[in-house]
Every structure is written in C-alpha cells, then in structure tokens.
Amino acid sequence: MIDKRVYPFSVEPQNVDFTLHATAASICTAMLNTAGVDAHLHGFGVDTLTQDNMSWVLSRMAVEIEALPPQYTSYNVSTWVNEAGRMLTTRNFEATAADGTCYARGVTQWCLIDFTNRRPVALDVIEQMQACMTAAPSPCAAPRKLRPVEATRTVQHRVAYSDIDFNRHMNTMRYVDLMMDMLPIERLADHTPLRLDVHFLHESCFGQVLTVGCRDTATGTLFEICRDDAASACLASVEWRPQK
Amino acid sequence: MIDKRVYPFSVEPQNVDFTLHATAASICTAMLNTAGVDAHLHGFGVDTLTQDNMSWVLSRMAVEIEALPPQYTSYNVSTWVNEAGRMLTTRNFEATAADGTCYARGVTQWCLIDFTNRRPVALDVIEQMQACMTAAPSPCAAPRKLRPVEATRTVQHRVAYSDIDFNRHMNTMRYVDLMMDMLPIERLADHTPLRLDVHFLHESCFGQVLTVGCRDTATGTLFEICRDDAASACLASVEWRPQK
Numbered sequence: 001m002i003d004k005r006v007y008p009f010s011v012e013p014q015n016v017d018f019t020l021h022a023t024a025a026s027i028c029t030a031m032l033n034t035a036g037v038d039a040h041l042h043g044f045g046v047d048t049l050t051q052d053n054m055s056w057v058l059s060r061m062a063v064e065i066e067a068l069p070p071q072y073t074s075y076n077v078s079t080w081v082n083e084a085g086r087m088l089t090t091r092n093f094e095a096t097a098a099d100g101t102c103y104a105r106g107v108t109q110w111c112l113i114d115f116t117n118r119r120p121v122a123l124d125v126i127e128q129m130q131a132c133m134t135a136a137p138s139p140c141a142a143p144r145k146l147r148p149v150e151a152t153r154t155v156q157h158r159v160a161y162s163d164i165d166f167n168r169h170m171n172t173m174r175y176v177d178l179m180m181d182m183l184p185i186e187r188l189a190d191h192t193p194l195r196l197d198v199h200f201l202h203e204s205c206f207g208q209v210l211t212v213g214c215r216d217t218a219t220g221t222l223f224e225i226c227r228d229d230a231a232s233a234c235l236a237s238v239e240w241r242p243q244k
Numbered sequence: 245m246i247d248k249r250v251y252p253f254s255v256e257p258q259n260v261d262f263t264l265h266a267t268a269a270s271i272c273t274a275m276l277n278t279a280g281v282d283a284h285l286h287g288f289g290v291d292t293l294t295q296d297n298m299s300w301v302l303s304r305m306a307v308e309i310e311a312l313p314p315q316y317t318s319y320n321v322s323t324w325v326n327e328a329g330r331m332l333t334t335r336n337f338e339a340t341a342a343d344g345t346c347y348a349r350g351v352t353q354w355c356l357i358d359f360t361n362r363r364p365v366a367l368d369v370i371e372q373m374q375a376c377m378t379a380a381p382s383p384c385a386a387p388r389k390l391r392p393v394e395a396t397r398t399v400q401h402r403v404a405y406s407d408i409d410f411n412r413h414m415n416t417m418r419y420v421d422l423m424m425d426m427l428p429i430e431r432l433a434d435h436t437p438l439r440l441d442v443h444f445l446h447e448s449c450f451g452q453v454l455t456v457g458c459r460d461t462a463t464g465t466l467f468e469i470c471r472d473d474a475a476s477a478c479l480a481s482v483e484w485r486p487q488k
Contacts, residue, residue: 014277020410161429188405
C-alpha cells in the first residue's frame with residue numbers, strides 16, 4: 001500500500017480555449033500524462049512493458065469537470081490505483097488548485113495488451129503494480145454503461161499525421177476533441193460543469209475516415225465514433241451538471 | 245540592449261508524433277509560447293496591450309528544423325528581438341539540447357493591431373520594447389516571399405471549438421497542423437530537416453470552412469489556405485533540407 005502521488009501542471013497557452021481557461025480536454029490530457037509518468041516511476045510503465053511486447057490500453061474513462069483554471073495557473077494532479085481485477089485495473093485522478101479546490105475528478109480503467117497476438121493479458125504478470133495499490137475510494141462514479149447511438153448529426157474526419165500515437169492509431173484525446181467540437185459552444189464558454197464518459201472499443205488507423213455521430217438528450221449529448229468499416233471506435237456521453 | 249533570454253521546455257506525450265519524437269509543430273508552439281512569456285516579463289505582453297485595446301499579431305514566420313528531440317527530453321528555447329521597424333518587429337528563437345546542439349531556429353515578424361479599428365499601429369508606442377533589443381543576428385533567413393498557389397490537392401476543414409484562440413480565430417499552430425497533415429508521412433517519419441515559411445494574411449473565424457490547398461515542388465510543398473469567402477488566410481512553404 002502506498003499514498004496518492006501528486007504531479008504539478010500549469011495551464012499553457014496551447015491548453016486554453018477562447019475563454020482563456022483550460023479546456024476539459026487539456027485536463028484529461030494532464031490526467032493521462034500523469035498515468036504514464038506514475039506507472040513509469042513505479043516500474044510498470046509502457047517503456048518496461050514494451051520490452052515484453054505488451055502495453056497498457058485505456059478501456060474506459062470518466063471525468064467530472066467542476067471548474068477550469070485560467071491560463072498560466074499552476075495546478076496539481078494526484079493519482080492512485082485502487083483496484084486490479086483479473087483483466088482491468090482502475091486508476092484515479094484529482095486535479096486541484098494550490099488551495100485544494102477541486103477542478104476535476106477522473107476514473108480510468110485499463111487493460112494490458114500483448115502485441116504478439118493483440119489479446120488482453122491477465123494483470124497478475126505485473127508484480128510491480130500489486131505493490132502500488134492505494135486504499136482510497138475513487139473520487140467519482142466509475143465509467144457508466146454506454147450503448148450505440150442513433151445519430152442525428154454527423155461530421156467526418158480523416159485520421160491524419162497530427163492525430164496519431166506511436167502505434168499509428170488515433171490518439172485518445174483527439175476523440176475527445178472531436179466530440180467537444182460538436183457541443184454547443186455557449187455551454188463550453190459558460191464553463192458549465194460536465195461529466196464525460198468514454199468507452200474505447202476499436203482503434204482507428206492513419207488514413208481511416210471516421211464518422212462522429214451524436215444525439216442530444218435532455219441533459220447532454222451521446223456520441224458514437226465509427227470507422228469506415230462500420231466498427232465502433234468509441235462510445236461516449238457528455239452530461240451537463242448543475243452549477244454549484 | 246539586453247542579452248538573449250532562455251526558457252526551459254520538455255517534450256511531453258502530447259507533443260510527439262508516432263516516432264515518439266517532438267513534432268515540428270510542437271517546437272513552433274514552444275517558440276510562440278516563449279514569445280508570449282518573454283514579452284510579458286518585459287512589460288509588453290498581450291496582458292498589458294489589451295488594456296489599451298491592442299494586441300500582437302504574428303505576420304510571418306520562418307522555422308528551420310534540424311533535429312527533433314525524443315519524448316521527455318528537456319530542451320531550451322532562447323529568444324531575442326533584434327529589429328523594430330515602424331510597423332514590424334523581428335523576434336528570433338533557437339531551440340537547443342542541454343549540450344547546445346541545435347534542434348531548430350526561428351525568425352518571426354509581428355505587428356501591433358488596434359482592436360478599435362482593426363488597423364496596425366506604429367511600434368514606437370511600445371517604449372518597453374525599445375529597451376529590450378539585442379544586438380545579435382537572426383539565426384536563419386527571414387521569412388521568404390510567398391505567392392498564391394495553384395493547388396493540385398485540397399482538403400476542407402471547418403474551424404471548430406478546439407481550433408480557436410481568445411479572439412475566436414483559428415489558432416496559428418492549427419494552420420501548421422493542417423499543412424503537416426498533407427505532407428508525405430514517410431518524410432515526417434524520417435525526421436528530414438525542413439524549413440517552414442508562413443505568411444498569415446487574414447484571420448479565419450469559428451465555423452468558417454477552410455480549403456487547404458497544396459502543390460508539390462522539386463524540393464517541398466507550397467500551401468494556400470483559403471476561407472469560404474475566397475480570401476487567403478495564409479500562404480506557406482515547406483522545403484526539405486539536406487540531411488547532415
């Protein structure tokens with residue numbers, strides 16, 4: 001058992017939107033970068049895993065944004081792993097101001113993939129992770145169940161050089177950008193608190209054309225991003241939450 | 245007269261491409277962020293100028309990339325202003341490794357805009373800048389002359405929430421992303437040294453549909469990005485340079 005770890009961040013010009021506050025996507029990026037660095041520092045990072053031809057794959061993500069820090073603000077992201085099932089592990093995040101005010105909470109679920117057969121691997125092979133658990137609850141509800149969406153609006157996007165990660169797959173956070181770009185800009189300008197749930201189902205490769213479909217509900221918007229072979233790359237939901 | 249100033253950077257996961265090296269665009273972003281912070285620290289940043297309803301506008305940019313640092317590398321960006329004409333000022337950059345090896349050089353030309361009439365202002369109103377000149381030559385040739393392009397390939401892009409700056413205009417660096425996305429990915433994978441020249445002509449607003457047109461030449465690619473009213477938003481050139 002170990003304590004939560006804390007990593008410092010700062011809101012740089014490339015992280016803000018037209019309101020000069022951090023975007024929700026940039027806070028999610030900070031959380032995922034924290035995951036990468038924290039796993040590395042504890043001996044189960046991607047650098048170690050690739051030696052055995054394995055890697056972490058983000059399966060599900062839930063993020064609740066309470067407030068968005070303005071440009072050049074310093075903030076902290078704390079992270080801890082509190083669950084490791086047979087195939088899925090849960091990593092948590094809290095993004096907070098220097099005075100402890102909460103900007104955002106996050107819960108992510110990861111699986112381990114063997115690149116030789118592209119299949120999931122049981123987590124007990126990662127002994128270093130078992131020593132790195134923290135007995136603290138997740139800061140918000142786990143990623144919720146999502147279903148395919150009958151879209152009422154769609155846009156298309158070809159996966160380009162600036163979108164791809166080291167596997168030549170669409171970068172996780174670019175999916176979030178594509179979804180945010182379909183939301184009402186006034187709601188984003190107001191910094192209305194929101195909850196984002198995403199399930200990553202199939203990777204999209206360089207050159208594929210994605211269809212981003214969405215449907216508005218009473219409290220938010222549901223998304224499904226499909227590849228050109230009709231497979232679903234991800235399902236997601238954005239829900240607006242009451243202002244405090 | 246003052247010395248060059250040096251600002252530290254690090255190649256974060258969101259700055260790399262599929263080769264796990266920094267993208268050329270991320271090095272340009274680091275340069276522009278350095279410009280913002282350096283102007284702020286010397287009393288002529290956007291924060292001060294907006295009090296008088298003015299702002300800096302990037303007019304032309306030339307960047308030569310020699311090499312691209314791998315993920316998590318620390319590097320430095322030095323900057324200095326060595327010219328202030330009546331309407332245009334020149335700010336220079338060098339991005340270097342800890343051992344002094346050059347990653348990239350940049351020369352940018354800026355004008356000052358009065359938002360009340362959207363017209364350029366003579367630079368002598370900015371007294372703080374006159375005290376902040378450095379008698380050092382620019383590290384590479386100034387931005388070169390560019391002409392409209394008869395495109396042989398085009399893609400379209402609608403200016404979205406994730407593209408815009410505080411003026412609700414397309415962010416400078418998103419133009420560069422759009423252009424890089426049209427280059428041969430093998431050349432980008434090889435880290436072939438390149439020179440990028442961009443002229444920013446007209447702003448593009450949220451919701452406008454841009455046409456990114458390009459034409460390959462013997463040594464590189466020429467670009468013109470047009471708005472849906474046919475005005476040219478920017479002209480650019482990428483030239484591949486000999487490997488050293």
